[in-house]
Amino acid sequence: MELKKDIASNGGTKIKIEELDPEVVIKDENGKTVAPSDKISTQDVKDGIFKMYGYAFKLESPNSKENAYHVYASYNWERGPLAYYTDTLAMAWQSKVTPYRSPYSVHNWRSGSHLYQYENQLQKQQNEGDSFEVDVLGYPDPQDGFARQEVRAPKSITGQTGSVEIAYAHKTIPGVALAILNYFSIDFSGAGQQEYQDRFNFTY
Secondary structure, three states: OHHHHHHHHHOOEEOOOEEOOOEEEEEOOOOOEEOOEOOEOOHHHHOOOEEEEEEEEEOOOOOOOEEEEEEEEEEEEOOOOOOOOEEEEEEEEOOOOEEEEEEEEEEEEEEOOEEEEEEOEEEEEOOOEEEEEEEOOOOOOOEEEEEEEEEEEEHHHOOOEEEEEEEEEEEOOOOOOOEEEEOOEEEEOOOOEEEEEEEEEEEO
């Protein structure tokens, strides 16, 4: 609902996107990548209470040489996770586009008919991408959020394929996962976390 309000307030035309294969990585307390096992809880992923989506919207052209787009990374918890520390949300785009204006990210928590909302803290803002720290809550109520960034691309690439990677690191032990951002690539440092990554394509 809040994401739809943000999209509507910024105008633009939704672009059809092609979602690519999502990937889930589990890192143990030592930072080693492991297969799901009894040593670490994978309930959040297996039970499907966490989901992430990407969106792209074309904005009114700001000038004669560029097209502008809003790219979104959106996440949703159907109920609070078992572990609730500071998570990390990130997105990265291709080198053919340039970020413009400040990124924005918000977290929403609903309890009954009440909505509680706060901005996610910016972790990194680079030419390659953005990342934010998310204080996920342990309450059983649903919660969600999103990140938004305006990017601009030269009109000379109109009709070509644009791609964005989105990723979310959910901590299962105290600490924060630091996003490592490169063009169209996201990695996370840290240990004791579930990493969810996906990519989507759209047409410039």
